[in-house]
Amino acid sequence: MEVFALNALWLGPVVAGGVSLFLSRRMLLGWLVLHGFIQVLLWIYLYEEGEGLGPVWSFLWFSFGSKPFFYAIGLHPVNVWLLLLTIVVGHAALFYAFSDTPRIRSFFALVFILLGFVQGVFLARDVLLFFIFYEASLVPAFLLIYGWGGAFRRAAAVKFAIFTLGGSVLLMIGILWGYVGRVSGVWEEWRAMPLPAGAWLLMTVGLAVKLPLIPLHSWLGEAHVEADTPVSMLLASLLLKLGGFGLLSWVWMDGKEWAFFLRIWGGVSLLYAAAVATAQTDLKRVIAFTSIGHMALVAIGAGSGSMIGIQGAYHQLFTHGIVSAGLFAWIGLVEKQMGGRSLSFLRGIFAGRSRWQLPAVLLFFAAMGVPGTNLFVSELLVIWGVGVGAGWFWAMLPALSLLLTGVYFLRVYRELAQPMGAVQGVDSGIFFSPREAVVWFLIGWVLVGGVYPQPWLELLSYVGP
Amino acid sequence: MGTRWLLWLLFLGGIPLGFWVEEPLLRSAVHITSAIALYTSFYAKERYELYAILYLLSMGGVFLFVHGESLIWIFAGWELVSVAAWGLIVWGRGLRARALEVGLITFLINRLGDVFWLAALFGEGHYPEGFLIGGAIKAGLFPFSFWLVQAMYAPAPVSALLHSALLVSLGVYWLLRYPGWGEGLPTEVMRDVGWVSGLLAAIGAIGSRRPKVTLAWTTAAHLALILSEWPDEAMMRTLLLRHSYLKAALFLLIGVAQKTGYFSPIVGSLAIAATFLLGMGGIGSSTGAMIAEGITAVALGRMFRHVGFGRPEYTIRYLVLIGAVCLLGSFYFMEGLMGSMRIMNAWVGLAIGFGYIFPWRYAWSWRFDKDVAEAFYGLYESWIRLSFFIDRLDFYISKIVDFISYAFLLLASWVARLELFLIRVGWPYIAYNSRRALAWLVQYEQPLLYRQALRWGFLVALMGGFLWRYLH
Known part of the structure; x- marks a missing residue:
């Protein structure tokens, strides 16, 4: 049963994607609910089975010379919550999309397949398997950006593909280099000794494209903005996590030696992203650059040189996934209602509409890392980790994130809430829709994770060197 | 009627709950919030549920700060009061352009303090000065007092809340709650910086023309003077609690005066006298601090002169009543007029008189906070x-x-x-x-x-x- 459940966690969505090609729009909704239900059940079963620490399943896939490659998948404290994140955000995005996305069957199929591969990345316990899933996830992501979204989506998709493939080349060379001196690439052996410096650098740069850190971020602004709202949700909350997860799990294992480098890179990236986000006039671009800033915190946590920082970075992967998906969903809602998402166009939409601003305020404050929201916990852990591992001066670097995120989110809020004159309408009531339910669903996760972070922190306490 | 009952519920629940709480600052926070909730239910005309939620949030913040078990929860409490303050400032009088600006400044300056505070918190004791900077910004000590002054845009009960046990006090209170954090701090420097900062804030109080702004400045002055008392923890605790209760009461009083135009001589005089007796009779272990306190007293006296201006015929009654209460109080509560160097009630009486008589319209007006505010902006x-x-x-x-x-x-x-x-x-x-x-x-x-x-x-x-x- 365990073996079945583990495999079904990534094969299930792939099969579901195939099936959804043959269903009508209404049947797709039922299929989505059924699939989500089964996935959650499987996740709960696996979580209960090993209390978040297991199980693992592997067999010898093939061997090349003296190097065996394993098909090894399993649960681990670091991927348990990311698996759930994939299920939650993936199904939320599909629910968000189902009512009016054109070519719905192929859309569902691609998203399901993407979810399967993302689950595979998180589940993989052999570095080669990780790489295979990592590469495979590129194809549906590319097609999703290419096929649905704004006017310049094709250029954005091509750029996304070029960048990610370039990163993958470096990652692949790094992985092959890492095999020198190792018999196999299974989790325990891969992490038992430090990587050679060159392999470390290549893998880090390769994954930094996906994370992304500047100056490798240029694909993100366009891909997130041009993609359709549900695809933006998936990109921000899942695709970026692949980079962060790879960095933390497969590259970052020997603590302090190279921490300095990653800390500085992450810090520069954070300041840069905050500045660019401040200058944006397109709401979606603001959120896109927020993501860069938040993922820079993951890099800083990975380079904190202490276990608390690494735990914080893992936690940040989950929390940012929820928050960014919520923000994109909310912006999609506003865009749908108002017909635009430029700040100058939307100025004053909050005045007199408390229904509109409540989810926005909650999500903005969540992204600002305010207590009571889940991102607060992870940011604090990262800052704490840097303070412990590198000293108080370095701790100011991630702490600056609190200030700078505050600057641009309050600026955006100020624009949106600016009273514009006499006609500040009553609540129109049209705003309520299943899409708003998705936003509130994600906000629920934000608040639960912020008020009661124990289940997350409990598992992360098992994260060791 | 609306959702006014929420605030009454808060009041009815908060008062008994407060007696059950042992930690003095938290108790004062609970009591003050409950009282302010009752006040708000009559003061405000709408948005009662908003007030109720944000009051609860502030109280929760103080609770977390006082009883937080890990550094994360302590910081969560520290931060939560700022968030609640932002909400109260921005939404308290409805969404207005000025409110948004003030909320932005308040929140951002507090976050700037958090950068230092966090570095100190997670720096494992290597950087206690960070607490001091973060605390000074939170407490609105000069030169960071500009946000406190600008936050006076908020309605009176909100100001009362922020200036009592629920926001600015935390900027000093951390030293009392977690004395270990302040171990490496330079005591003499703190004392001197404290009284200088207090003095400048007191001059700011004299220079300001609106009663609420005066009160804001006096808060900055008092907290600086309280900080300068370090490491006398008992004294600081007493003064901080007095400050909390009385500053809340004063703001509520100003709120009444703003609504009605004046307040009756008996209530007003009692309030003023009690303010000086309890709130100020006791600061000043250095000459500078005493001078600063004297100037603050003058500023408060002047403020009350403005408030009572609606009925000039009350002036003599005010003076007589205040003098009598101060005199009696100084004997009963403060070991006689000359019993201790710390007692300044005689001064205070004089200061109030001076505040009435002096032709303030010709006095200079110092608005150096404007420069700092402009610099920050x-x-x-x-x-x-x-x-x-x-x-x-x-x-x-x-x-x-x-x-x-x-x-x-x-x-x-x-x-x-x-x-x-x-x-x-x-x-x-x-x-x-x-x-x-x-x-x-x-x-x-x-x-x-x-x-x-x-x-x-x-x-x-x-x-x-x-x-x-x-x-x-």
């Missing part, structure tokens, strides 16, 4: 400007990347054209001609020239061979 604006510049940079980076990929595509397209040329023209041409050449080579009837060349070639090779053999 300038910092904010510079960041925005810089962000536009970096955004441009990002645009160019993006364009360079695009250029590289387009150049690559261009190159690829030329290669493809070359390929096409080769396929369409080059290869057929070569193939055709090489076939022709081959055919031409192997055909029987060849041109004369060719045969002759062959013959000559053969001959030359033969002769060369012979020559080579001969030479060797």
Whole structure:
């Protein structure tokens, strides 16, 4: 049963994607609910089975010379919550999309397949398997950006593909280099000794494209903005996590030696992203650059040189996934209602509409890392980790994130809430829709994770060197 | 009616709950919030549920700060009160342009303090000064008092809340709750900085014309003076609690005066006298601090003169009542008029009189907080400007990347054209001609020239061979 459940966690969505090609729009909704239900059940079963620490399943896939490659998948404290994140955000995005996305069957199929591969990345316990899933996830992501979204989506998709493939080349060379001196690439052996410096650098740069850190971020602004709202949700909350997860799990294992480098890179990236986000006039671009800033915190946590920082970075992967998906969903809602998402166009939409601003305020404050929201916990852990591992001066670097995120989110809020004159309408009531339910669903996760972070922190306490 | 009952519920629940709480600051927070909830239910005309939620949030913040078990929860409490303050300022009088601006400044300056505070909190005791900077910003000590002054835009009960146990006090209270954090701090420097800061804030109080702004300045002055008492924890605790209760009461009083235009001599005098007796009778272990306190007293006296201005005939009654209460209080509560150097009630009486008599309209008005506020706002604006510049940079980076990929595509397209040329023209041409050449080579009837060349070639090779053999 365990073996079945583990495999079904990534094969299930792939099969579901195939099936959804043959269903009508209404049947797709039922299929989505059924699939989500089964996935959650499987996740709960696996979580209960090993209390978040297991199980693992592997067999010898093939061997090349003296190097065996394993098909090894399993649960681990670091991927348990990311698996759930994939299920939650993936199904939320599909629910968000189902009512009016054109070519719905192929859309569902691609998203399901993407979810399967993302689950595979998180589940993989052999570095080669990780790489295979990592590469495979590129194809549906590319097609999703290419096929649905704004006017310049094709250029954005091509750029996304070029960048990610370039990163993958470096990652692949790094992985092959890492095999020198190792018999196999299974989790325990891969992490038992430090990587050679060159392999470390290549893998880090390769994954930094996906994370992304500047100056490798240029694909993100366009891909997130041009993609359709549900695809933006998936990109921000899942695709970026692949980079962060790879960095933390497969590259970052020997603590302090190279921490300095990653800390500085992450810090520069954070300041840069905050500045660019401040200058944006397109709401979606603001959120896109927020993501860069938040993922820079993951890099800083990975380079904190202490276990608390690494735990914080893992936690940040989950929390940012929820928050960014919520923000994109909310912006999609506003865009749908108002017909635009430029700040100058939307100025004053909050005045007199408390229904509109409540989810926005909650999500903005969540992204600002305010207590009571889940991102607060992870940011604090990262800052704490840097303070412990590198000293108080370095701790100011991630702490600056609190200030700078505050600057641009309050600026955006100020624009949106600016009273514009006499006609500040009553609540129109049209705003309520299943899409708003998705936003509130994600906000629920934000608040639960912020008020009661124990289940997350409990598992992360098992994260060791 | 609306949701006013929520605030009454808060009041009815909070008062007994407060007696059950042991920690003094938390108890004062609970009691003050409950009282303010009741006050707000009559003061405000709408948005009761908003007030109730945000009051609860502030109280929760203080609770977390006091009883938080890990550093994360302590910081959560510290931060939560700022968030609640932002909400109260921005939404308290409805969404207005000025409220949004004030909320922005308040929140951002507090976050700036958090950067230092967090570095100190997670720096494992290597950087206690960070607590001091973060605390000074939170408490609104001069030169960071400008946000406190600007936050006076909020309605009176909100100001009362922020200025009592629920926001600014935390900026000093951390020293009492977690004395270990303050271990490496330079006591003498703190004392001197404290009284200088208090003095400047007191002068600011004199210079201000509106009662609420005066109160804001006196808060900055009092908290600085309380901080200068470190490391006398007992004294600081007492003063902080007095400050909390009385500052809340004063703001509520100002709120009443703002609504009605004046307050009755008996209530007003009692309030004023009690303020000076309990709130101020006791600060001043240094001359500078005493002077600062005296000036604060004058400022408060002047403020009450303004408030009572609606009924000039009350002035004499005020003076008599205040003097009597101060005199009696100083004997009963403060060990006699000259019992201790710390008692300044005689001064206070004089100061109030002085505050009434002095022609303040000719006095200078110091608004140096404006410069600091402008500097901070300038910092904010510079960041925005810089962000536009970096955004441009990002645009160019993006364009360079695009250029590289387009150049690559261009190159690829030329290669493809070359390929096409080769396929369409080059290869057929070569193939055709090489076939022709081959055919031409192997055909029987060849041109004369060719045969002759062959013959000559053969001959030359033969002769060369012979020559080579001969030479060797």
